[in-house]
Amino acid sequence: MKTEAHYIIPLDQQIWWPRQKRWQTPEGVGLLEEQIIRLPSVFSHLARRLGFNEAFARCHSETTAQTQVTEPSRPCVLTSEVPGPKSRELSARLNSYQNTDAVHFFVDYERSHGNYVVDVDGNCLLDIFTQISSLPLGYNHPRLVEVSKRPENMITLINRPALGSYPPIDFVDRLVNSLMSVAPPGLSQMQTMGCGTCSIESGQKAVYMAYQRRLRGSRPYSQDEMNTSLMNQSPGSPKLSFLSFTNAFHGRCMGALGMSHAKWFHKLDFPVPDWPIARFPQLQYPLEEFTRENQEEEKRCLDQVRELIEAWAKRGEPVAGICVEPVQAEGGDNHASAAFFQGLQDICDETGVYLMLDEVQTGGGTTGKFWAHEHFQLKHSPDVVTFSKKLLSGGFFFTEELRPTEGYRIYNTWIGDPMRLILFEHVLKEIKDGGLIANAEQVGQQLQDGLKALQIEFPGLLQKARGLGALCAVDVPTVELRDSILQRMRNKGVHLGGCGTSTIRLRPSLMFRSHHADIFLDTLWTTLKEMNKV
Amino acid sequence: MKTEAHYIIPLDQQIWWPRQKRWQTPEGVGLLEEQIIRLPSVFSHLARRLGFNEAFARCHSETTAQTQVTEPSRPCVLTSEVPGPKSRELSARLNSYQNTDAVHFFVDYERSHGNYVVDVDGNCLLDIFTQISSLPLGYNHPRLVEVSKRPENMITLINRPALGSYPPIDFVDRLVNSLMSVAPPGLSQMQTMGCGTCSIESGQKAVYMAYQRRLRGSRPYSQDEMNTSLMNQSPGSPKLSFLSFTNAFHGRCMGALGMSHAKWFHKLDFPVPDWPIARFPQLQYPLEEFTRENQEEEKRCLDQVRELIEAWAKRGEPVAGICVEPVQAEGGDNHASAAFFQGLQDICDETGVYLMLDEVQTGGGTTGKFWAHEHFQLKHSPDVVTFSKKLLSGGFFFTEELRPTEGYRIYNTWIGDPMRLILFEHVLKEIKDGGLIANAEQVGQQLQDGLKALQIEFPGLLQKARGLGALCAVDVPTVELRDSILQRMRNKGVHLGGCGTSTIRLRPSLMFRSHHADIFLDTLWTTLKEMNKV
Known part of the structure; x- marks a missing residue:
């Protein structure tokens, strides 16, 4: 509509x-x-x-085959603030067992529909954060409800396989119809994983193996390599590094965390590898007014990448791979130009370093293309593309060159979950039938235009409105003001996310339409107006 | 029965x-x-x-409320060997997308029941490996089939929450009825995770935080600590180490892999932290004949732990925690005595190092107690107990002392899966109603007695039969002989696992009964008899 x-x-x-x-x-x-x-x-x-x-x-109405989703016509907040008393009570109970400072509110998933999440206090919020960007079709989508009723699918749910060794009878067809059907061009290989972090760390391993294979040539593994690897010593466990960027976020286990530099509470007190970190471009907005400055900024960052690769080779811990998000999400929705990513790939091509694009948050269509890196017109495919969240399963696509030459090299007990593939197959059908990627582009433009309009009306409150499709964001001068906006919006029935230092991030589902954008922009206008009066 | x-x-x-x-x-x-x-x-x-x-x-019949499970009365192999042609064909197809060297066979999960797995070629195998020890109740257990038919549960399946921020309305009750009801005594805190590896790495983080908190006292974090942590530098990212044991296996991401020393193909070419590694006791069998030697061996290993803690403190990378499996599984089903684990805890108490028990494979009842470490009569609870596999969800229990003091410290998007908690709640009911832990102890004794009997009859083929309840194993002199036994057994309809260098590991479901043990021992006897003739 x-x-x-x-x-x-x-x-x-x-x-x-x-x-x-x-x-x-x-x-x-x-x-x-x-x-x-x-x-x-x-x-x-x-x-x-x-x-x-x-x-x-x-x-x-547009003539599409998209499923009709029943959802509320607008938000409705019953309690004086969100979270309400019932959420607070449940939080207090949960707090006996774990720290609950990260709990926003408890959700009544049965009553949540489409773009509206209903909390335990009965508040019905327009959800523009969608479980940290991980619900492609919003809540209780009719297609998925239908899938969950089929007994043959429930067999996959209750008999979770060790997928790397005992795949289900229909696994290859499932792969072909789901994940492989959205493989980035040039990436013929794919491995499912359980979550984003494991996808990143497995992608790193694929890179390390390919890097060492190139050095080793046709020589077989030596006994010394095998033995020393078991004791964490070189040559079996070589000194290799992975280059990452300031403000990046790639995950929470040691190898992924070593490449993450977004927030202190992800990192403080945790030993992580001392690897090279390059500056991620900090663009000035509006982009059209700072073309030259931004080009220079991106050039400086690329130069630093080159220097770090050189320095770390000299130091004896060569850079095997570079990991980068097409849009830095957790770190503040930081964008760089297509030229920057092209330049990064050029450096990789020149230096023999592998390029890993972390599309855990950007993949799945929100940017107006299925993969955000499709916006960059790269010369050839990246070497690794990781995914999770909206694809329901974690995993990564990779080139033939990165394919492990033995079994069990990239592996774990569950190594993914075929139930998530079944669901994702139906998500993909809806994306296709509903024209949801074009919708993301369209509604994304509306959101970005609206944010830009509002930032002109409220220059003291909103800055640097930006986005790629519906993956958009706007900065607020201070963290206190940002959090105040988020809280006021939530109390008015619009649920958003924060990221970076003081950024508001929008992560609508792919079912987010023009009239949802209206509600968001209207509510934001009212909120900003209120705050200007204070 | x-x-x-x-x-x-x-x-x-x-x-x-x-x-x-x-x-x-x-x-x-x-x-x-x-x-x-x-x-x-x-x-x-x-x-x-x-x-x-x-x-x-x-x-x-015993007067228990256990569910009647329909399953085949015996294995039935239709193809000349397992995997059969259809499995091979599907492997070849899957091989276009990923290395399939670890694939054993493709499974028809719909036709698999109880302890019997049916492959795509129609072979019906008695499964004593159960998806790498991760199916507590075997295949298609009636209770779980029933649970999967309830529409209210399917809502949890299709609306996967970001559990750390938007838990479902019934989450606290679910926790109390499922995981918290089996919390090891003394461990009041619990965090769900997606898989075993993430559980281990999150457990490490809880240890690091507690360790640094003790050093820091009541002093708040400094700006320097927060800033340096973002750049992977001390003091924010301190030089701390985790002590592990030879032949250990704790997982596949960098921090867990740094503590894993079981097989080269888990490790080769991957940079991992250079952390202290102590020798895990190599006991001589039969235990009753080598009491003194084994005591001395365990003492030597404990002495080395002490020495390493001292040495690494001097080196400036103090040991914050020790991670150990109650029975080393992947590394060869290596056991140590209760006294060894008591000694390890004493060392931890003396040195202020935290003790993390990795019960990913041993937890869940197979050993004849819900947690394997209950066999050790420790003075007090360990600091962390990790789990996954048979508990369907990953996660870890921990003490109040290890509780993070801020939100988002141990976190990720999904941070577990409440659908798995719903299923596990019903697994627990069956464990209780069916007396399944006592059954594991009983059938485990039968398996161990049988293996010991067979190793006396076939001393050139079987050695060191050992076990804790039904978590049992036996060694074979060479890897070729071991693999030949596994293949012959599979061709006769009994599916087992390997581990270590040349060990056969048994990982029956909790539904494994005396008559299943009969079939296993009978088939093993026939196999060994055949091999003796060759």
């Missing part, structure tokens, strides 16, 4: 015209004559507030 | 008498007179082979 509202705008009250890409208060530059304009519905609340006459509004 | 067969044994054909704990061929020491003996059914095949008259046999 795509909504557009049409308004008659009097000459003296003309407002922002989207195609001019600049927000104007009614006092701003006007149009030449009174006319009917088709205003994207993101601005309809403003139009109404400004007293424009609503000429007509219509909804036109 | 407990089966005992009763036989009339002629005076001249008396065989092994279980209570004498020694196997005698019919030519061995006889009993005083012809009599009716009640022979544990493990020996019934031998009795039959020796021509004894079956006097009577009866089954007496």
